[in-house]
Amino acid sequence: MPVTVHLPTVLRPHAGGARSVTVEGTTVGEALAALTAEYPGLSGQVIDADGSLHKFVNVYLNDDDVRYLSGLDTPVAASDEVSILPAVAGGAVDVGAPAAG
Amino acid sequence: MLILPEAAYNQMVAHCLVGLPDEACGLLAGDPATGAVATCYPTRNLAGSAKLYTVDPKDHLRADRDAEARGHAILGVFHSHTHTEAYPSPTDVAQAPDPGWHYVLVSLRDAAPVVRSYRIVDGTVAEEPVSLRPQ
Numbered sequence: 001m002p003v004t005v006h007l008p009t010v011l012r013p014h015a016g017g018a019r020s021v022t023v024e025g026t027t028v029g030e031a032l033a034a035l036t037a038e039y040p041g042l043s044g045q046v047i048d049a050d051g052s053l054h055k056f057v058n059v060y061l062n063d064d065d066v067r068y069l070s071g072l073d074t075p076v077a078a079s080d081e082v083s084i085l086p087a088v089a090g091g092a093v094d095v096g097a098p099a100a101g
Numbered sequence: 102m103l104i105l106p107e108a109a110y111n112q113m114v115a116h117c118l119v120g121l122p123d124e125a126c127g128l129l130a131g132d133p134a135t136g137a138v139a140t141c142y143p144t145r146n147l148a149g150s151a152k153l154y155t156v157d158p159k160d161h162l163r164a165d166r167d168a169e170a171r172g173h174a175i176l177g178v179f180h181s182h183t184h185t186e187a188y189p190s191p192t193d194v195a196q197a198p199d200p201g202w203h204y205v206l207v208s209l210r211d212a213a214p215v216v217r218s219y220r221i222v223d224g225t226v227a228e229e230p231v232s233l234r235p236q
């Protein structure tokens with residue numbers, strides 16, 4: 001069934017500049033596989049070579065992070081929307097032990 | 102250049118101060134073509150740490166949708182360094198998610214917060230001017 005996948009700005013150049021793409025799939029994983037098949041430049045950016053979700057992206061089914069659903073096996077219905085956003089993280093250098101004195 | 106309205110600046114710094122002793126984080130939205138910020142979206146730090154931050158993915162989705170509805174886009178991220186200077190750490194550089202974004206650091210090391218902004222492209226860090234605009 002047709003599923004709309006929304007792409008983050010960083011991935012749009014790999015998909016001909018599209019903000020969203022409609023693909024076929026019955027699960028989130030199938031939809032993302034169809035997306036990558038259509039735009040091979042996205043391979044390795046969303047799904048890793050071992051078939052798991054890339055560590056540095058978050059994928060949502062409608063309002064929910066799929067990691068808290070059934071991951072890539074999460075079923076999708078015809079009106080569902082899948083969104084991909086970069087994982088945003090970082091932090092300070094190791095603060096280390098407090099200075100003596 | 103990052104163009105920052107005073108209200109967004111104040112919201113960002115206040116969110117970082119309230120987040121102490123942990124790092125705080127949030128997203129900035131506006132016009133990516135000019136670097137003009139319109140909205141500051143404080144987000145939860147899922148890492149709950151004084152050394153690390155992870156923007157809550159649900160907060161990110163909500164901010165992204167709100168920004169799009171206003172005709173804007175997420176153009177950057179801010180986070181605090183509680184005990185170090187306002188310069189991207191190796192972790193920040195390694196995990197910078199988008200070369201088009203502005204990376205804003207708020208250092209709370211000294212008595213007065215220090216705000217600086219950077220571009221991070223292919224692991225190279227370049228500071229950029231921050232222009233504060235009155236509302």
